[in-house]
Amino acid sequence: MTQSPPPAAISLTNARRIYGSGETEMVALNGVDLDIAPGRFVSVIGPSGCGKSTLLRLIAGLEQPDDGAVSVYGVTPEVACSAKMVGLVPQAPALLPWLNVLQNVSLPHKINKGADKKRPAAAQAIETASGMSEIPDMKELLRLAGLGEAMHKLPAELSGGMQQRTAIVRAFGLRPDVMLLDEPFSALDEFTRESLQEQLLDLWDEMKSTVVFVTHSVSEAVRLSDTVIVMAPNPGRIVDVIDIELARPRSASMIKTAAFHQYEDLIRESLQNAWRSPETQNAA
Numbered sequence: 001m002t003q004s005p006p007p008a009a010i011s012l013t014n015a016r017r018i019y020g021s022g023e024t025e026m027v028a029l030n031g032v033d034l035d036i037a038p039g040r041f042v043s044v045i046g047p048s049g050c051g052k053s054t055l056l057r058l059i060a061g062l063e064q065p066d067d068g069a070v071s072v073y074g075v076t077p078e079v080a081c082s083a084k085m086v087g088l089v090p091q092a093p094a095l096l097p098w099l100n101v102l103q104n105v106s107l108p109h110k111i112n113k114g115a116d117k118k119r120p121a122a123a124q125a126i127e128t129a130s131g132m133s134e135i136p137d138m139k140e141l142l143r144l145a146g147l148g149e150a151m152h153k154l155p156a157e158l159s160g161g162m163q164q165r166t167a168i169v170r171a172f173g174l175r176p177d178v179m180l181l182d183e184p185f186s187a188l189d190e191f192t193r194e195s196l197q198e199q200l201l202d203l204w205d206e207m208k209s210t211v212v213f214v215t216h217s218v219s220e221a222v223r224l225s226d227t228v229i230v231m232a233p234n235p236g237r238i239v240d241v242i243d244i245e246l247a248r249p250r251s252a253s254m255i256k257t258a259a260f261h262q263y264e265d266l267i268r269e270s271l272q273n274a275w276r277s278p279e280t281q282n283a284a
Ligand SMILES: Nc1ncnc2c1ncn2[C@@H]1O[C@H](COP(=O)(O)OP(=O)(O)OP(=O)(O)O)[C@@H](O)[C@H]1O
Pocket: 019, 020, 026, 027, 028, 046, 047, 048, 049, 050, 051, 052, 053, 054, 055, 236
């Protein structure tokens, strides 16, 4: 008997999302086809307004496509979210100001007891095979993210980078099968950003989640990703899917290598082509 292949972690089929109507109609996403295999680190890059956040919101089940379909491990995003299979880190960290770092990251477990039981079989099978179903040690995750010394501090006592790391650890704490990050490092300086990239990769390595990471930074996309998705606006669409075949772990020194620069050039060229495409120019 032939077995059907396991479902993709994330799948979009001809997904379309429109805002407004008539003269104000805006096609935020059009004809988006995408399959992301479990465990991949995928970045999404493209000019402002090309639909990157809309794409994340569809996967997170915060919005529905007007046409086409979206699924997470073969179930709808709504079902996946109710089983706590999806974690979302927005641009601003949104921590509870009266709880310290450890309390902030531990809170989701307290309010989501039993969510694991709702996970579909495909996701449960992957977790069991990788031995990942037990609750993670939040103190250990905080140490991994460089927050070992800050566990008992309140959010107001943290730097922007520390707050963002706390939000990332909190989201990873429920062991989401799919982790969505919307430009989490955009407000941070270059140095802090690079060190957070390293810590994010350590957490991803530990947690084995499938990651979709929105960024405006070409070098960040190359450093972090297995695959970079390039998008263009008017209408928002995928124009290129580029696999990054650089060895891991990717240290800070890799950024200076010729192979790394070649990938950066490839993505920059793809972004420029996207802007020059007739579709984009006609709509602009
Ligand atoms: N709730 C909404 N109502 C109307 N239009 C919207 C809404 N959300 C997004 N849009 C429009 O849809 C398009 C895509 O927006 P989206 O936020 O997904 O782009 P983005 O690529 O994430 O942009 P940025 O890089 O600036 O964050 C934009 O033109 C935006 O103005």
